Amino acid sequence: MKRIFHLIAIFAGLLAVSCYDDSALRNDMSELSQEVDALRAILEASENGNVIVSVTEISGGYEIELSSGEKLVIRHGKDGQDGQDGKDGQDGKDGENGQGGSSAFEDVIVSEDTVTFILPDGQEVVIPIRHPLDITFNVADENVYVEGEMLVIEYTITGGTENNRVAVTASGVICDVIPTDANSGYIVAQTYSGSSYVNLVVLVTDGVSSTIFKTVKYVAGVFNTVEGIQVDAEGGAVQVPVQTNMQYEVLIENCDWIKVAEGTKAIEVREEYITLNIAPNTSASPRSAEVQLIVEGAEYLYSVSVMISQAAGNAGTGPDPELPSETKNLNAVYLAGTYYGGMSAESGYNYYFVMSTNLPEGDDLPADTYFFAVDLYSSVPVADGQNIVPAGKYVFDPDDTFLPGTFSNYYSYALVTDASGAESEYAYTSGEVVVSEDKVELTVTLSNGITCHVVYNGVPDMGSVNSGDGISSLTDDVLIISENAYIVGECYGDYYEVGMNNWVISIYADADTYSGHALMFEILTDGEGIVGEYPVSDVYTTELGPCFLPGEYEVEDGYLYPYSSWYMTVTDGGMDGMAYAPIIDGELLIEEADGIYTIEFDLYDDNNNNIAGILSGYAELYDENGEPMNRQKKQSFAKKISVQKPLYRK
Numbered sequence: 001m002k003r004i005f006h007l008i009a010i011f012a013g014l015l016a017v018s019c020y021d022d023s024a025l026r027n028d029m030s031e032l033s034q035e036v037d038a039l040r041a042i043l044e045a046s047e048n049g050n051v052i053v054s055v056t057e058i059s060g061g062y063e064i065e066l067s068s069g070e071k072l073v074i075r076h077g078k079d080g081q082d083g084q085d086g087k088d089g090q091d092g093k094d095g096e097n098g099q100g101g102s103s104a105f106e107d108v109i110v111s112e113d114t115v116t117f118i119l120p121d122g123q124e125v126v127i128p129i130r131h132p133l134d135i136t137f138n139v140a141d142e143n144v145y146v147e148g149e150m151l152v153i154e155y156t157i158t159g160g161t162e163n164n165r166v167a168v169t170a171s172g173v174i175c176d177v178i179p180t181d182a183n184s185g186y187i188v189a190q191t192y193s194g195s196s197y198v199n200l201v202v203l204v205t206d207g208v209s210s211t212i213f214k215t216v217k218y219v220a221g222v223f224n225t226v227e228g229i230q231v232d233a234e235g236g237a238v239q240v241p242v243q244t245n246m247q248y249e250v251l252i253e254n255c256d257w258i259k260v261a262e263g264t265k266a267i268e269v270r271e272e273y274i275t276l277n278i279a280p281n282t283s284a285s286p287r288s289a290e291v292q293l294i295v296e297g298a299e300y301l302y303s304v305s306v307m308i309s310q311a312a313g314n315a316g317t318g319p320d321p322e323l324p325s326e327t328k329n330l331n332a333v334y335l336a337g338t339y340y341g342g343m344s345a346e347s348g349y350n351y352y353f354v355m356s357t358n359l360p361e362g363d364d365l366p367a368d369t370y371f372f373a374v375d376l377y378s379s380v381p382v383a384d385g386q387n388i389v390p391a392g393k394y395v396f397d398p399d400d401t402f403l404p405g406t407f408s409n410y411y412s413y414a415l416v417t418d419a420s421g422a423e424s425e426y427a428y429t430s431g432e433v434v435v436s437e438d439k440v441e442l443t444v445t446l447s448n449g450i451t452c453h454v455v456y457n458g459v460p461d462m463g464s465v466n467s468g469d470g471i472s473s474l475t476d477d478v479l480i481i482s483e484n485a486y487i488v489g490e491c492y493g494d495y496y497e498v499g500m501n502n503w504v505i506s507i508y509a510d511a512d513t514y515s516g517h518a519l520m521f522e523i524l525t526d527g528e529g530i531v532g533e534y535p536v537s538d539v540y541t542t543e544l545g546p547c548f549l550p551g552e553y554e555v556e557d558g559y560l561y562p563y564s565s566w567y568m569t570v571t572d573g574g575m576d577g578m579a580y581a582p583i584i585d586g587e588l589l590i591e592e593a594d595g596i597y598t599i600e601f602d603l604y605d606d607n608n609n610n611i612a613g614i615l616s617g618y619a620e621l622y623d624e625n626g627e628p629m630n631r632q633k634k635q636s637f638a639k640k641i642s643v644q645k646p647l648y649r650k
Helices: 002-014 022-048
Strands: 052-058 061-066 071-075 107-110 114-118 124-128 134-137 142-145 150-158 165-170 174-181 184-190 197-205 211-220 223-225 228-231 236-244 248-251 258-261 270-278 287-295 303-310 328-332 334-342 349-356 370-378 392-397 406-408 413-417 423-435 439-446 451-457 478-491 501-508 516-525 532-535 552-556 559-563 566-571 574-593 596-605 610-622
Touching (some): 022 071, 150 197, 165 174, 223 303, 228 236, 258 287, 270 287, 270 303, 370 392, 478 516, 516 532, 516 574
Parallel strands (some): 142 211, 392 406, 478 610
Antiparallel strands (some): 114 124, 134 150, 165 197, 174 184, 223 236, 236 270, 287 303, 349 370, 392 423, 439 451, 478 501, 516 566, 552 559, 566 574, 596 610
């Protein structure tokens, strides 16, 4: 205030004038009063941290609006006009020229981000300009998502202050905000099945006086097409019907006889066709190729496949020399496979093996090779420490009953490579396999009408395996130790109506990649959280107290669907089928200190393999309404083990 009074005194002194019309004096005094008020407002704004919200240039200065709501007129650098000459008198003399006018501001400098006020004593007052608050995203206003996809939206804020903050609300999803600084960051949201849309309401505040909101909308993806199309030998244009609201690309690998012409695609659900140009088949063998429709921009790969099958040609070329019309006698030099145990109470014990006329070269078959896959079911489990296909006769099962004494249609097939290494796949239409102690004989008729008689001379040993007939794929004990684990817990309340909370817990040994070792538990607790000791139980009762439920599974169409408590390997949060085992016995201990959870376990699978270890790390816990219960998070969002996709054995 002393500065203000000092400056007022200076301005008053400068207004001393000689006698002339006092209307000019009154105007000057009025302007002085306005400028003193403006000066006081500017100095107070600087001291209180107020900012300028708008600057408008006017004649002789600027009109300025402060964040406090005050509007000021600032004039600067204005010289006074010369005074009028006095009237002539008998003894009078001419009046003196008027003094130059004055201003509270020597100069005003306006830049993009600040306004600098230079006072008459040379001091500078700098007030920042607050630009209008706005937020933009790296996605469109309306988008399409795949159910189960993790949505990651990058945002950028313009305007505002260093105190900019972002909040998000949404129904049906768990979402979070990850700021990188005051003006940028990420919004993440985990989608689930069952929702047809997701609306994210994003609120932005500058921490002072401005708040805005914008919405980002998503609709669930629709992607329907046919499983396959049969084409005659002449080829030509074929249309594949597609119903979708997603952007996608068409991928055809290792095939030079199918060409694609893509159509236009939009966000709305639409009916469209993909036109494929099929070249004539001049070979006496039928052929097939997979056309993949891959969604663009999904966080994980999502695709559907259409199998294009073309009939054999008959243009006088005669039978394919690689597959003559008569029975082809072949010698297999390679046999390998996997034992899958008892798939269900009705089906037999599953032995899946392959035979080949040449040794495989890594993941590829060499040229001029016949490869036969056999998905066989027996009433006999593996012997202790051995993985040998049981002796007996097994017939082809076109209906996929998976009964003992059969081999399935769905998982059994033949691959044939020509002299260039190009592959052709054929289904079986009939056949049988006879297994003895030192020989395997396979006789099958292929979908092209050719019959193959394949003999493997040797013990049908698929490699060592643990004793037992369980579903577990483990062949040895597993030890897991990690201090970088990550835990996701979801509460379902008193799901079993036994007076205890039901939790499903996903545990990742590697929190950075969500890949490698993983555990899944279904537990019953007598408290609100997950801390406690949990023995195994298969009885849903309060008599036993807290416990974990043993791993179970269902088999549908030859696929394995796990639930309750399992060990598995995962890739990017999803079960990859490389290793899996139901947990049927053991003990589980969960402790917590300073937001870090420690999980100790000593468990056994259905083949008596021991799964033990200690995992520690951060956790995300959600109540039965899906609301977060804690914020002690290393990561910004949770992944849940995906078990919707079955384990493929092909």
